[in-house]
Amino acid sequence: MKNLFNRHRFWAILLAVLIAITGVAAQAATAAPSADPSAAPQSSVKLNDLQSGKLTLRVGTDATFPPFEFTDANGEKMGFDIDLVRALAKESGIKNVEFIQMPFGNIVPALQANQIDVGASAIYISDERAKAINFSEVYYPGGLAIFVDEDNTNVTSLADLVGKKVAVQVGTKSVEWLEQNQPKAHLVQVQTNDQMFTSVKLGQADAVVTGQPGGRYFIHQQGGLKQVGGRLTNENYGYAFQKSDTAIRDVFNSSLATLKSNGAYDKLTSKWFGDEATAVTGPAKAHGLINISSITNSALPLWNGFVTTMEIIGMSLVLSLTFGMLGGFAKLSKITPIRWVGTAYVSVIRGTPFIVQLFLIYFGLPQLGLQLQPLVAGVFALGLYSGSYVTEIVRGAIQSVDKGQMEAARSCGMSSGAALRHIIIPQAFLRMLPPLGNEFVSLTKNSALVSFVTISELFLVGQTIISRTFDALTVYIFIGLVYYIITNIIGFIANTLEKKLAVYI
Amino acid sequence: MALLSTKSITKTFGTLEVLKGIDFTIEPGEVVAVIGPSGGGKSTFLRCLNLLETPTSGQVLFDGEDLLAPKVDLDRLRSRMGMVFQQFNLFHNLTALRNVMLPQMNVLGKSKAEAEAHAMELLEKVGMTHRATAYPSQLSGGQKQRIAIARAVAMSPKLMLFDEPTSALDPEVVNDVLDVMTDLAKQGMTMIVVTHEMGFARKVADRVVFVDGGVIAADMPPEEFFADDNANPRVRDFLNKVL
Numbered sequence: 001m002k003n004l005f006n007r008h009r010f011w012a013i014l015l016a017v018l019i020a021i022t023g024v025a026a027q028a029a030t031a032a033p034s035a036d037p038s039a040a041p042q043s044s045v046k047l048n049d050l051q052s053g054k055l056t057l058r059v060g061t062d063a064t065f066p067p068f069e070f071t072d073a074n075g076e077k078m079g080f081d082i083d084l085v086r087a088l089a090k091e092s093g094i095k096n097v098e099f100i101q102m103p104f105g106n107i108v109p110a111l112q113a114n115q116i117d118v119g120a121s122a123i124y125i126s127d128e129r130a131k132a133i134n135f136s137e138v139y140y141p142g143g144l145a146i147f148v149d150e151d152n153t154n155v156t157s158l159a160d161l162v163g164k165k166v167a168v169q170v171g172t173k174s175v176e177w178l179e180q181n182q183p184k185a186h187l188v189q190v191q192t193n194d195q196m197f198t199s200v201k202l203g204q205a206d207a208v209v210t211g212q213p214g215g216r217y218f219i220h221q222q223g224g225l226k227q228v229g230g231r232l233t234n235e236n237y238g239y240a241f242q243k244s245d246t247a248i249r250d251v252f253n254s255s256l257a258t259l260k261s262n263g264a265y266d267k268l269t270s271k272w273f274g275d276e277a278t279a280v281t282g283p284a285k286a287h288g289l290i291n292i293s294s295i296t297n298s299a300l301p302l303w304n305g306f307v308t309t310m311e312i313i314g315m316s317l318v319l320s321l322t323f324g325m326l327g328g329f330a331k332l333s334k335i336t337p338i339r340w341v342g343t344a345y346v347s348v349i350r351g352t353p354f355i356v357q358l359f360l361i362y363f364g365l366p367q368l369g370l371q372l373q374p375l376v377a378g379v380f381a382l383g384l385y386s387g388s389y390v391t392e393i394v395r396g397a398i399q400s401v402d403k404g405q406m407e408a409a410r411s412c413g414m415s416s417g418a419a420l421r422h423i424i425i426p427q428a429f430l431r432m433l434p435p436l437g438n439e440f441v442s443l444t445k446n447s448a449l450v451s452f453v454t455i456s457e458l459f460l461v462g463q464t465i466i467s468r469t470f471d472a473l474t475v476y477i478f479i480g481l482v483y484y485i486i487t488n489i490i491g492f493i494a495n496t497l498e499k500k501l502a503v504y505i
Numbered sequence: 506m507a508l509l510s511t512k513s514i515t516k517t518f519g520t521l522e523v524l525k526g527i528d529f530t531i532e533p534g535e536v537v538a539v540i541g542p543s544g545g546g547k548s549t550f551l552r553c554l555n556l557l558e559t560p561t562s563g564q565v566l567f568d569g570e571d572l573l574a575p576k577v578d579l580d581r582l583r584s585r586m587g588m589v590f591q592q593f594n595l596f597h598n599l600t601a602l603r604n605v606m607l608p609q610m611n612v613l614g615k616s617k618a619e620a621e622a623h624a625m626e627l628l629e630k631v632g633m634t635h636r637a638t639a640y641p642s643q644l645s646g647g648q649k650q651r652i653a654i655a656r657a658v659a660m661s662p663k664l665m666l667f668d669e670p671t672s673a674l675d676p677e678v679v680n681d682v683l684d685v686m687t688d689l690a691k692q693g694m695t696m697i698v699v700t701h702e703m704g705f706a707r708k709v710a711d712r713v714v715f716v717d718g719g720v721i722a723a724d725m726p727p728e729e730f731f732a733d734d735n736a737n738p739r740v741r742d743f744l745n746k747v748l
């Protein structure tokens with residue numbers, strides 16, 4: 001229990017760093033220069049073109065936020081916003097709608113630059129945002145709410161959270177709000193949306209404070225929890241439009257009123273958030289413990305993640321061997337400064353956590369003007385880290401070769417390079433194989449950590465699936481199994497190679 | 506002209522002075538047996554001759570060249586000096602045949618076919634053709650040492666250095682190796698042999714050099730060296746112990 005808590009803290013801190021940095025990036029993006037507003041086309045003309053099918057309505061969204069907008073197993077965008085925008089467009093007589101994926105922080109700048117016509121991404125209506133863009137009427141009321149286990153009877157309001165463990169997602173509004181409004185709650189900060197709910201189910205926390213729609217979605221999908229009390233805050237969701245445009249916004253507003261009165265809107269809310277009744281009392285859906293469909297429905301993204309993981313392993317393995325060879329020979333060099341470099345490399349890299357090195361490379365180097373692609377940073381960090389272990393393996397193996405071998409080669413007139421190439425390294429390599437096999441197993445396992453620099457490898461794909469299905473058990477078992485198979489194949493290859501090469505032993 | 510000569514070479518390991526000034530000369534075609542008590546510096550002396558150990562001071566001249574000169578091509582000079590070790594030091598990762606071929610190809614630049622033909626010829630001479638494809642781990646000590654000799658001879662050296670080539674062998678195979686060495690001597694090979702085989706020193710060597718306490722304490726033909734009336738008390742003492 002204590003361990004688990006510490007582990008969550010560890011991840012929480014890491015994620016905090018991540019969010020801090022992405023926050024900076026988002027700010028930078030918002031600060032991007034906006035296009036000349038006069039360049040935007042006349043809106044009524046534009047609406048006519050949209051209605052005639054001459055133009056397509058461009059909708060910007062960050063499809064990573066179920067149930068509002070997310071990407072399904074086949075890469076298809078779906079969710080409440082997606083359905084509602086389609087319905088509103090139809091009601092407004094707009095023929096063609098196109099959804100464009102972009103980071104949340106880019107939506108406002110994209111509207112300002114006339115790259116999109118609508119921002120539909122669970123955007124809270126705020127005065128600050130309203131300065132840059134126009135909002136539609138409220139299309140969904142949101143705000144923070146308390147969720148507890150469905151059998152819990154002793155938490156019914158904010159006041160009951162005194163001394164209780166409350167799960168919150170790190171970096172979200174809940175954290176700040178609770179610190180101000182219920183400082184006597186013990187916050188359990190977790191990394192992902194689904195971990196909040198899971199920690200209540202597992203008894204690791206007493207309650208969750210999170211956005212009401214997200215909580216309702218979880219209950220709708222998984223059950224086991226219930227909302228207590230009303231919303232703690234009122235933050236309403238609206239669609240965003242270009243400042244210069246009022247015609248499209250106005251037609252959306254009147255269509256929204258129509259859908260609300262004809263029942264179409266209610267159908268959508270109950271589709272995505274559950275009916276009010278079921279949302280409060282619990283699940284309709286029965287879930288087994290292991291759901292193969294969580295895997296099979298996402299076969300394609302999992303396969304892509306697997307391929308990426310294999311690429312990462314392959315590339316960093318090559319890099320690791322290169323660094324290890326260089327390091328090993330540096331440590332054996334007769335030249336003192338070179339030896340010192342080898343020693344410093346091993347000592348620094350082995351003496352600091354991998355994740356710190358990874359973040360330093362990905363987030364720290366840009367401050368020195370070196371901006372690496374996530375994949376490049378991840379592979380480089382893995383290769384560098386693993387290479388320090390390979391350095392010691394290489395050094396040890398070469399030193400373990402009987403020095404008579406070198407003497408015999410040199411006394412035949414062979415150069416030390418030739419002796420190394422033909423005699424020493426082949427013999428050392430055989431001795432390296434078992435420890436190298438172990439090291440590459442470690443490398444494979446560490447490769448899951450590069451998900452932190454946004455590389456969509458197997459582990460991150462798994463987390464994405466869990467954020468949609470909440471099926472942590474099945475997905476993590478499956479992913480663990482895949483890693484288990486990869487590491488065993490590596491072990492098998494090392495063994496086979498060793499047997500093949502060991503003919504002379 | 507002497508094939509190899511040393512001038513007052515010394516060798517110090519830390520504070521231990523192992524060689525205390527050795528002057529030594531060998532003429533082409535000569536066979537010199539180096540004997541002496543354990544720890545007297547015989548191996549160190551031999552290893553100073555092909556610079557496996559660098560002498561602390563002094564001079565080594567081989568084939569007209571100064572081995573300790575700053576820009577000397579040591580690999581080239583070493584290729585003309587074969588060395589045979591007590592522990593054989595065959596390349597573990599290569600077959601017997603490959604052991605004999607590799608230095609020929611790598612150092613002398615011979616083609617694979619040439620090297621192989623020459624290697625088979627020499628394996629034939631040492632009676633090892635039947636084990637040409639065996640790895641060292643599959644061979645007995647005597648077999649390994651005969652292959653090691655073939656490997657050294659394959660370089661067509663001007664001088665062969667042997668450091669106790671039979672000390673690690675079972676008694677019954679010692680003669681196989683000594684026979685090979687005797688043949689070599691008969692063919693006119695110049696040889697320096699550190700050995701405890703007094704019979705070999707007596708029959709095959711032209712000179713016996715007695716190394717004791719880091720100096721050459723005696724240097725004379727074997728008849729004189731092994732004579733009962735050898736005047737040197739340390740030699741008499743040593744011979745009494747080993748014979």
Ligand SMILES: Nc1ncnc2c1ncn2[C@@H]1O[C@H](COP(=O)(O)OP(=O)(O)OP(=O)(O)O)[C@@H](O)[C@H]1O
Pocket residue numbers: 518521523541542543544545546547548549550
């Ligand atoms: N690399 C070394 N470092 C330190 N001391 C050494 C080294 N090599 C040899 N010695 C020492 O030098 C002395 C002479 O050693 P050496 O091997 O030359 O004697 P040896 O006459 O060949 O003896 P043996 O008959 O036992 O082979 C010994 O005391 C030995 O411990």
Ligand SMILES: [Mg+2]
Pocket residue numbers: 547548549669
């Ligand atoms: Mg010795």
